[in-house]
Amino acid sequence: MTATTDMPAPARxxxxxxxxxxxxxxxxxxxxxxMDDGAVLLVVATDPGIALDMPMWCRxxxxxxxxxxxxxxxxxxxxxxxxxxxxx
Amino acid sequence: xxxxxxxxxxxxxxxxxxxxxxxxxRQGIAVKAINFYTGFxxxxxxxxxxxxxxxxxxxxxxxxxxxxxEVEIEYVDVSGGPYLDMLVHPRxxxxxxxxxxxxxxxxxxxxxxxxxxxxxxxxxFTGEVLGQRPKSQRRDTLRIIERESGxxxxxxxxxxxxxxxxxxxxxxxxxxxERLLDISGRSRxxxxxxxxxxxxxxxxxxxxxxxxxxxxxxxxxxxDVLDAREAAGEERRLVPDDVVLLSTGRHFRxxxxxxxxxxxxxxxxxxxxxxxxxxxxxxxxxxxGPVALVEGEPTWEERVLASRIVARYGKGKDLPKVEVEWxxxxxxxxxxxxxxxxxxxxEALRV
Numbered sequence: 001m002t003a004t005t006d007m008p009a010p011a012r013x014x015x016x017x018x019x020x021x022x023x024x025x026x027x028x029x030x031x032x033x034x035m036d037d038g039a040v041l042l043v044v045a046t047d048p049g050i051a052l053d054m055p056m057w058c059r060x061x062x063x064x065x066x067x068x069x070x071x072x073x074x075x076x077x078x079x080x081x082x083x084x085x086x087x088x
Numbered sequence: 089x090x091x092x093x094x095x096x097x098x099x100x101x102x103x104x105x106x107x108x109x110x111x112x113x114r115q116g117i118a119v120k121a122i123n124f125y126t127g128f129x130x131x132x133x134x135x136x137x138x139x140x141x142x143x144x145x146x147x148x149x150x151x152x153x154x155x156x157x158e159v160e161i162e163y164v165d166v167s168g169g170p171y172l173d174m175l176v177h178p179r180x181x182x183x184x185x186x187x188x189x190x191x192x193x194x195x196x197x198x199x200x201x202x203x204x205x206x207x208x209x210x211x212x213f214t215g216e217v218l219g220q221r222p223k224s225q226r227r228d229t230l231r232i233i234e235r236e237s238g239x240x241x242x243x244x245x246x247x248x249x250x251x252x253x254x255x256x257x258x259x260x261x262x263x264x265x266e267r268l269l270d271i272s273g274r275s276r277x278x279x280x281x282x283x284x285x286x287x288x289x290x291x292x293x294x295x296x297x298x299x300x301x302x303x304x305x306x307x308x309x310x311x312d313v314l315d316a317r318e319a320a321g322e323e324r325r326l327v328p329d330d331v332v333l334l335s336t337g338r339h340f341r342x343x344x345x346x347x348x349x350x351x352x353x354x355x356x357x358x359x360x361x362x363x364x365x366x367x368x369x370x371x372x373x374x375x376x377g378p379v380a381l382v383e384g385e386p387t388w389e390e391r392v393l394a395s396r397i398v399a400r401y402g403k404g405k406d407l408p409k410v411e412v413e414w415x416x417x418x419x420x421x422x423x424x425x426x427x428x429x430x431x432x433x434x435e436a437l438r439v
Contacts, residue, residue, distance in 0.1 A: 020136045021148060022125055022163045029162065049135045052147045059155035060121075 004069050007078045010042035011035060017046045017074060024050050025057050028079065032063060035081045040066065043077040050075050093262035094209040095244070097121040097159065098200055100298065101149025103279050103291045104247060105215030109157050110286045111246040112213055115264055120207060121159045123150035124196050127167035127331040128300040137336075137355045149292050156290060164199055171195060172326040175301070176314060180232070185307035187299065189224035190233060197237035204242065211242045211257045217279075218248040218272040227252075247271045247279070300335055309334045312341055312439045319344035320384075329363055333381075336360065339439040340397060346386035347439075348394045350401050351378040370398045373411040373422065377402020392425060397434065399427035 014031050016024040024045040031041055043050065051068050054077045058065035066078035095112055099105040099121045113119055125132075131146045139145040154161035174195050178188030200212045216225050223229060230252070234243045241256040249258070249268035258265040271278050283291060300306040310326075313334070318324045333349055336356050340348040348370075351357035357379040361369075368382040380398045382391075391414060399410035405427045414421045428434060 021132050022123075025148075025151070026125075026163045026165070047135065048139070048145055049148065052145065053151055056148070056151040056155040057161070060151060060159060060161050062158070 004067075004071070004076055004078075007042075007066055008040045008080075010078065011039035013042040013044065015044045016050075017044060019045070020047050021049045021053065023047075025053050028054070028057065028077075029061075032061075032079065032081050037081055037083045039081050041079045041081065043079065045075050045077065046073060048075065050077055054079065091262070092116070092118060093211075093257060094118040094120070094207065095257075096200055096204045096207065096209045096212045098196065098212060098214045099123055099150050099153055099161075100215070101151070101153040101292065102215065102298075103276065103283060104217055104220075106153040106157070106288060106291050107279055107282055107286065108213055108215040108246045109153060109159060110288060111268065112244075112263070113157055113159065114286075115267060117263065119159050120203075120209070121150070121154045121161040122164050122200060122203060123161060124199070125163050125165045125167055126171060126192075126299075127328070130298050130300055130303075133300065133335045136332075137353070137359070152290065156288070162203075164203070166196065166199060167328065167331065169328075172328070172331075176325055180229075183223045183302065185302050185304055186310040187301040187307075189221065190229050192301075193224055193233045194236045197233060197239055197243065201238050201242070204239075210260075210262055211244050211255060212239055213244040213246055215247060216245045218245070218251050220272075220274055244268075306334060309339050309439050312339070312347075316341065316344045316347065316384075332359065333363060337378075337380075338401070340394075340434070340437040341439050342382075342386055342390040342393060342437065343384075346382060346384035346390045346394075348380055348382050348397060350380040350398060368414055368416040370394060370415075371413055372399050372402040372404055373413050375402050375404035375407070375410060377404065377410075392423060393428070395423045395425045396428040397437075399425055400429070400434070402427075 012031060012035060014027055016027050024047055028043050054068050055065045058079060063082050064080040066080055068075055068077040095117050097109050097119050099109055134140055134146050174191050178191040180190035182188050204212050234240055244255050246268045248271055250270035251272055254265060257263045313330055314324050336359050337349040337351050342348055351360050360379045360381050370380040370382055378401050382394050395412035399412055404410040409424050410427055412423050412425055
């Protein structure tokens with residue numbers, strides 16, 4: 001079973017704890033813009049909606065959702081930045 | 089087609105905006121989707137409160153639509169002061185409740201225009217349908233919204249486009265008008281058929297909107313805040329804190345200068361704890377009960393009344409006396425009160 005320990009080391013971590021939908025995704029979008037292609041972002045959130053939102057946001061933006069894991073009252077979501085090649 | 093076009097899609101994730109997105113995308117037009125965060129979205133508030141009564145968490149439909157159609161999406165936060173000022177002083181008035189839909193659309197489309205210009209896009213489009221909503225989607229108001237937002241000729245409504253004058257991107261051949269539609273009215277039958285044709289199976293059922301401002305009970309609280317401020321000689325305005333409190337708890341108007349908000353659930357109690365600053369925090373001692381906030385300047389009698397109401401909504405409601413803690417900055421007092429039993433009085437105070 002995949003766990004946070006199986007995830008690649010993040011190049012950047014943002015903590016959105018206490019912020020509610022849609023801020024975790026807004027902050028993710030801002031952070032990912034500053035990162036290099038292939039780098040991994042770790043998003044920590046307490047809004048349970050992130051487990052639904054992050055995979056959808058990654059599909060919409062063609063970044064790679066590596067996994068979202070619950071740890072106590074928080075969620076950890078790993079995203080690998082992908083280039084925008086192929087977007088129409 | 090003369091050259092590749094680019095468009096900004098205003099999407100909510102509902103059926104109409106999802107279809108509009110699909111119609112424009114299938115013409116090979118590059119699209120960036122935007123979704124406005126106003127603070128009044130019912131779905132977002134449900135999520136803020138831990139989900140629905142059945143334990144499920146509502147998904148973000150705008151994100152879902154963008155993901156399904158592989159369109160980049162950006163959230164635009166308009167929940168601050170200028171938006172709240174517009175809500176309090178709408179130029180085109182309110183709908184049935186606290187919903188100034190025409191002004192709200194103008195506000196959002198003005199922002200969409202700025203994004204269109206910044207992105208070098210050719211036009212903005214929406215899922216609006218002519219005649220679907222009584223106020224904001226009439227032919228005359230669609231025209232007003234287009235003009236007032238500065239998007240004249242650059243605002244495409246793909247679902248009703250053939251019933252409206254051709255836009256600039258249609259005239260320039262960037263958009264094929266023949267592949268747009270002529271839907272009008274409140275029926276969703278054509279949209280449902282189009283969804284099947286386009287292979288769009290996953291969309292929320294039309295539910296009469298997702299905005300608290302259209303809710304009658306919310307509107308009472310909205311206007312109560314404004315009226316009370318005006319009666320107290322203050323400016324008629326809303327602040328961001330109001331937005332959260334208006335959708336949280338039971339509200340009781342004690343006087344123009346004092347209001348009581350009583351949490352209804354553990355999640356609401358926790359939410360109220362985040363808004364204690366500048367308010368009195370009231371809670372029963374020794375028995376389980378809700379967290380409540382009192383804002384304004386209550387008289388002594390109103391303090392007792394608020395305490396009695398708070399005691400009434402706790403486990404000690406049938407006790408002869410309940411101790412209630414009143415905490416205001418560093419001041420902590422304890423009142424021993426009889427839980428309020430007069431339901432008619434409660435109803436008279438309820439906002």
